[in-house]
Amino acid sequence: MRTARLGQDADGLPIMALLLRDESGDIVAYRNLCRHLPVPLDGGTGDLLSEDGAHLVCGTHGATYRLHDGYCVEGPCEGMALQRLYVREAGGDLFVSDAPDSR
Numbered sequence: 001m002r003t004a005r006l007g008q009d010a011d012g013l014p015i016m017a018l019l020l021r022d023e024s025g026d027i028v029a030y031r032n033l034c035r036h037l038p039v040p041l042d043g044g045t046g047d048l049l050s051e052d053g054a055h056l057v058c059g060t061h062g063a064t065y066r067l068h069d070g071y072c073v074e075g076p077c078e079g080m081a082l083q084r085l086y087v088r089e090a091g092g093d094l095f096v097s098d099a100p101d102s103r
């Protein structure tokens, strides 16, 4: 898993991207922001994955998100999904943004 800072949103909150491989090996990216409260999933600890590595888990109240679509399957925000970010691979590098690449 990698993280990248993308600046700030309209409310002045930092946009921190989480880049990881899902169950199929595809690279996905989400904003490191719980859907329950506006806090980072890891609370700054860097600890984001469940013990078995199969889900992202919010360290504050335990919301549990699937890797491949960011959907919350358990916890206070069950039925919601993490904010998806867009990843493009070019020349061995990964580029992530909060809007689809028009190229």
Ligand code: FES
Pocket (backbone or CB within 6 Å): 034, 035, 036, 037, 039, 058, 059, 060, 061, 062, 063, 075, 076, 077
């Ligand atoms: S702040 Fe993430 S589950 Fe409550």
